[in-house]
Amino acid sequence: MDIFATIQEMRPQFSPSEQRIADILQTQLEFAVGASISDLAERAEVSPPTVTRFCRRLGCQSFADFRVRLAKTAYVGVRYLNPEAKSTEPADVAEDVITKAQNALYMAHRSLEPEMLDRIADRIARAEMVYAFGSGGSSSMVASELQNRLFRLGTRVVACSDHDMQLMLTAAARTNDVLIGSSFSGRNESLVRCFNLAREAGISAIALTRADSPVAQAAEMAITIDLPEGDNIFRPTSSRFAYLAIVDVIASLVAYRNRRISTVTLRQIKQQLIEHRDGTDNSQIMGD
CATH class of the missing domain: 3.40.50.10490 (Glucose-6-phosphate isomerase like protein; domain 1)
Incomplete structure (x- = not known):
């Protein structure tokens, strides 16, 4: 399970408290991976039971299960969570x-x-x-x-x-x-x-x-x-x-x-292209 894909999909349904937890996960991933349930609750200004409910809402059995899945997702790399800003011009x-x-x-x-x-x-x-x-x-x-x-x-x-x-x-x-x-x-x-x-x-x-x-x-x-x-x-x-x-x-x-055989084969291929595609136009590339 990709936790961040699930968060993105479910975000419109989150309560304000859950939104704050989600924001921390997406902007402070390194902290979140190593945080205890109390640390995460304190930073998100919610109670530990709220964090537990949030984890279960994402499909995790417990906060411990959530941390394991979060670590696996984080291993992919932060750049896939917060891509470097580039000009789109x-x-x-x-x-x-x-x-x-x-x-x-x-x-x-x-x-x-x-x-x-x-x-x-x-x-x-x-x-x-x-x-x-x-x-x-x-x-x-x-x-x-x-x-x-x-x-x-x-x-x-x-x-x-x-x-x-x-x-x-x-x-x-x-x-x-x-x-x-x-x-x-x-x-x-x-x-x-x-x-x-x-x-x-x-x-x-x-x-x-x-x-x-x-x-x-x-x-x-x-x-x-x-x-x-x-x-x-x-x-x-x-x-x-x-x-x-x-x-x-x-x-x-x-x-x-293999110049000899290469020349013969190239000429034979070109002959077919001239007959069936190019006509007298010999400037076309060999094959589309």
Whole structure:
């Protein structure tokens, strides 16, 4: 149970005394987490029985139960209770988002290891099959983008975001295949399991993830991405721009290694687009 979501939903029904307790919880969370029932009652200028009734109204069995649930909710972070004030003017929002994206690309560029990129691109270029794994909103997008970038170069590739299917695909993979997995947190236990299974079978496992994370440690090769996101909980993560840029770098290196087959496959795809979409306009991008 998210206590603060319940408080927000029930607030119109609260008495003045309950409103004061709710205000303390939302503005003085650190105090509230460690306060006794007497401390909280005194600060809210109510009686201890009023605090007990308030706790039960929120669905807690007692004040002790309330404190446990409050601590769990507080662990998420104060910034999700009282978000940092930001300008909502369109120009300011645009500057915040785009500047952070530029910073993410710049920092990722500076941290890249050319030798690691070379090893990864070489292994993918020689793979019979590439399995791109990622779960969750951002990593599943990265897996799909790996498929989108590599198939047009003549690479046999499939993307998967389902944990069970990832495990089955890994079990069915062969030694000349490659697993490449994305995890922004580095804590995807299912991906770690797949990587461990792959390495036991002699299959290359490549990670795009945080440094020194369980996913990075389970991989044979890793491109690590550690970028600060700031405290604005409403701005989408900027790290995904870095991940997508790295996918493009890997795809370009694979294309150069497999130049002959990449050229043929790209030409065949372009031919179909010209015949069925673009006509004589050869300036259009390859795919929508």
